[in-house]
Amino acid sequence: MPDTAYNLTVGDFNCTVFSDGCLIDPDETFGLNCILIEAExxxxxxDNGFGENSTGTAGLLLDNMKxxxxKPEDIDTIIFDHGHIDHVCGTFKKDGSPVFPNARYIITREEWDYIKSPPGDNETQNGFYRHARQYLLPLHDRFDVVASDCEILSGITLVPAHGHTPGNVMVDLSSQGERLLCIGDIIHSPREFADPACLAAFDVTPAGAIKTRAKILADAARDGTFVFATHFTFPGLGYIRQINGVFSWAPI
Ligand SMILES: [Zn+2]
Structure with missing residues (x-):
């Protein structure tokens, strides 16, 4: 397999992590990973990455799927863990037309309501949500707006993780005694282990995000949960460790 597509199984689920490329900030380069689950x-x-709206280092999901x-027409469902630009822009081409012709989209009620609400005074978040407001809302007929703890399919369940955004969720994959917790943007960088507020600008509600992050990381470390992290280095799969109170990342 190329190093932009990583195949694994979780019980009966056949999963493939695809890189959408990376996001380059002045201080740091973040991964951008999407995961395909084939079940029943x-x-x-x-998520579907940056799509044609990328500035150049992302938007590679379709190439890497190929x-x-x-193919995009193979996909029947796309779950958005939240509505930020780097998670939803693969939905539409530059002209706004849909990329995945046969897909329905799943998003939480809280997140959809936030996207529907007028932009506030946080210009960073307004920028992160601009594409969702402009291009997702007109596709409302293709959306299933669900509760934050909705079971999408047997063994594929949303887990509320609000704070990063108002309707942010994780996706829990459980099959045949195996489990993978897709934590999305609960953490963007291993830097946040030591300094949980260092990327607070990414969060709609930083205090809530920090609280949610601390609990989820502690739970994952205690339980030895196998984790998929959207913005960690490809494929973003591994384990959270907590030794003497200090968190770290153990990639597979
Ligand atoms: Zn993100």
Whole structure:
């Protein structure tokens, strides 16, 4: 397999992590990973990256899907863990037309309501949500707006993780005694282990995000949960460790 597509199984689920490229900030380069879950004849994607709206280093999901024979028309469901630009822009081409012709989209009620609400005075967040407001709202007929703890399919369940955004969720994959917790943007960088507020500008409600992050990281470390992190270095799979109160990342 190319190093932009990583295949794994979680019980009966056949999963592939695809890189959408990376996001380059002045201080740091972040990964951008999406995961495809094939289960019960369904093909379910979590997030779809930057698409044609990328500034150049991201938007590679479709190319990377193609390398292992997956096409946009194969995808029947796309779960958005939240509505930020780097998670939803793969939905539409530059002219606004849909990229995944057969997909329905799943988003939480809190997140959809936030996208529907007028922009506030936080210009950073207004920028992060601009594309969702402009291009997702007109596709409302293709959206299933669900509760934050909704079971999408047997063994594929949303887990509320609000704070980063008002309707932010994780996706829990459980099958045949195996489990993968897709934590999305609960953490963006290992830097946040030591300094939980260092990327607070990414969060709609920083205090809430820090509280949610601390609990989820502690739970994952205690339980030895296998984790998929959207913005960690590809493929973003590994384990959270907590030793003497200090968190760290153990990639597979
Ligand atoms: Zn993100």
């Amino acid at each position: 004849g369904r093909k379910i994607l979590i 390398t292992v024979g997956r």
